[in-house]
Amino acid sequence: MKRADVIGTGRLGKALTAWLAGGGWQVDRIVSRDAARARRLAKRLGARRGQGLAEYRQPAELVFVAVPDDALAGLARRLAQRADEWSGKVVLHASGALDASVLSPLRELGASTGSMHPLMTFARRGRAPLPKEVVFAIEGDRKAEQAAFELANAWGGKPLQLRPEQKPAYHLAATFASPMIVVMFALAREQLRRSGLNREAQGRAAAGLQRLLKQTAANLGNGSATAAQSAWTGAIARGDHETIRRHRAIAGPSRHVYDALVANAERLLGTAGAKPQSRSKDRDLGNDG
């Protein structure tokens, strides 16, 4: 059985350890700066053992590094201090923004290096997503790319090859589609608090917002520009200028966000009020989304 180590026990490291074990890989070690934590997690996630980073020696044939982007360069330098251990190994990191060059201290010692970014969100709570059908953005040297493609295919995922210079914009796209949506949701909840609804009513309304978000994601279908155009509803899409004016007047701390979004909606999805036909049809159906 092929063997892999996972370094980092955060949101992604935990999911990766479970994914690798479920994909026919033996996770030899899960590695943490805190050895006791690593041992606890190894038991829970099906790794052969847990180990502290300070004691980490003799890496497996594949090492997956799942630490914050800003810690990658320092970690690569630290790992490269054990100079004789890296020749022939494959080291992948999971950053969407950084390319393989951040692992260059290990590459200089003979390791193959690459990045494999799951285009997915791994949160502290909730069920971890399954790798099946996740898009994996891959770049690196030939051997590292090959290992990443094999891994993505073994999981039933969808590999996507990128060039290093394409990663920052690709990652910004992912940032708009997930973490920024969570910020949007926080802004929506803030407006519920400002509305004067009591706590119980706010809770019910928040559950309604979550349902609205789910339906919006479903309406976006395959994510194409056409799907986005037909998913677009609401005051800006209808050209309801009075409603937009009222929103702006009461937006309070999110006024600048609202204004920026109106400007970008018009830039990317069309001019406000450009679709009078769909406007009257929506009204006939009583759809005031």
Ligand SMILES: NC(=O)c1ccc[n+]([C@@H]2O[C@H](COP(=O)([O-])OP(=O)(O)OC[C@H]3O[C@@H](n4cnc5c(N)ncnc54)[C@H](OP(=O)(O)O)[C@@H]3O)[C@@H](O)[C@H]2O)c1
């Ligand atoms: N979360 C996501 O949705 C997601 C999605 C796609 C890609 N990624 C990528 O996955 C990587 C990890 O992200 P994450 O969300 O899993 O982060 P995270 O939850 O913050 O976990 C990172 C882990 O790295 C270790 N760590 C933190 N600082 C370190 C340092 N200075 N040196 C060495 N190890 C350190 C810690 O584990 P120990 O305490 O055990 O050492 C920490 O739990 C990032 O490159 C990120 O871009 C994340």
